[in-house]
Amino acid sequence: MNENEILRIENLTKKYYNKTALVDVNLSVEKGKIYGLLGPNGSGKTTLMKVIAQLHKQSSGQVLINGNPLSYESKASISYMPTENFLYDSFKVKHAVKFYADMYKDFREDYAMNILEEIKVDPEFRIAKLSSGLNGKLKVALALSRNTDLYMLDEPLNGVDVLSRDTIMDLITKSYDETKTFIISTHLVSEIEKILDSVIFLKDGRVELFGDAEELRLSKGTSVEGLYKEVYKNV
Ligand SMILES: Nc1ncnc2c1ncn2[C@@H]1O[C@H](COP(=O)(O)OP(=O)(O)OP(=O)(O)O)[C@@H](O)[C@H]1O
Numbered sequence: 650m651n652e653n654e655i656l657r658i659e660n661l662t663k664k665y666y667n668k669t670a671l672v673d674v675n676l677s678v679e680k681g682k683i684y685g686l687l688g689p690n691g692s693g694k695t696t697l698m699k700v701i702a703q704l705h706k707q708s709s710g711q712v713l714i715n716g717n718p719l720s721y722e723s724k725a726s727i728s729y730m731p732t733e734n735f736l737y738d739s740f741k742v743k744h745a746v747k748f749y750a751d752m753y754k755d756f757r758e759d760y761a762m763n764i765l766e767e768i769k770v771d772p773e774f775r776i777a778k779l780s781s782g783l784n785g786k787l788k789v790a791l792a793l794s795r796n797t798d799l800y801m802l803d804e805p806l807n808g809v810d811v812l813s814r815d816t817i818m819d820l821i822t823k824s825y826d827e828t829k830t831f832i833i834s835t836h837l838v839s840e841i842e843k844i845l846d847s848v849i850f851l852k853d854g855r856v857e858l859f860g861d862a863e864e865l866r867l868s869k870g871t872s873v874e875g876l877y878k879e880v881y882k883n884v
Pocket residue numbers: 665666668669670688689690691692693694695696697
């Protein structure tokens with residue numbers, strides 16, 4: 650096993666009744682990198698994250714975290730941010746922070762409060778009153794305030810304005826260090842490209858392209874966005 654590998658996926662297939670969402674996926678994810686999980690709607694990004702986060706069970710194949718099969722411990726060690734708005738509308742921001750602190754032993758409350766101050770989210774705001782940009786930033790801030798080694802953010806840039814997208818990308822890069830790994834799903838490739846080390850292109854549940862972003866740019870003579878347009882031009 651590669652000692653830098655934090656996540657290994659072998660021959661993973663996931664079927665929902667009559668729909669096969671992931672087909673024979675193989676991936677090796679290394680520590681200290683930011684991965685873009687890219688693909689249009691329906692390509693299988695959320696399903697892949699949910700299988701890794703153990704919210705869905707695979708139909709076949711296996712997922713290894715630090716060389717070990719998925720377990721209660723590995724589930725607890727992943728900071729997964731779902732795409733859905735999961736925070737209670739009736740909560741104030743400070744209640745959401747408390748909720749996270751109660752749920753996760755690795756949650757850093759001071760770190761969260763500092764981020765909220767930096768991104769100008771008032772702890773006294775009610776969740777229901779937050780703009781979609783503030784809500785998006787709050788979700789990311791909460792996920793990043795856990796102190797763990799694998800973060801999976803499902804569509805963190807979706808439904809938020811351009812300035813909030815920049816703030817979210819700043820938060821991710823600031824919380825990065827070489828012990829942490831990020832998997833970020835999106836179809837907003839041109840915006841996220843600058844912070845990605847590696848890219849995973851999913852198409853109809855299969856890995857269409859996987860590799861180091863800079864090596865791909867050099868070998869294919871185009872940006873990740875250019876490659877994306879090429880791979881998905883008929884989708
Ligand atoms: N619970 C489910 N039951 C049946 N089919 C599902 C279920 N969840 C997802 N699918 C199907 O599996 C395929 C992959 O969906 P998935 O949500 O993983 O893709 P995605 O790339 O995350 O897309 P999106 O950005 O739209 O969420 C789609 O065809 C979707 O309709």
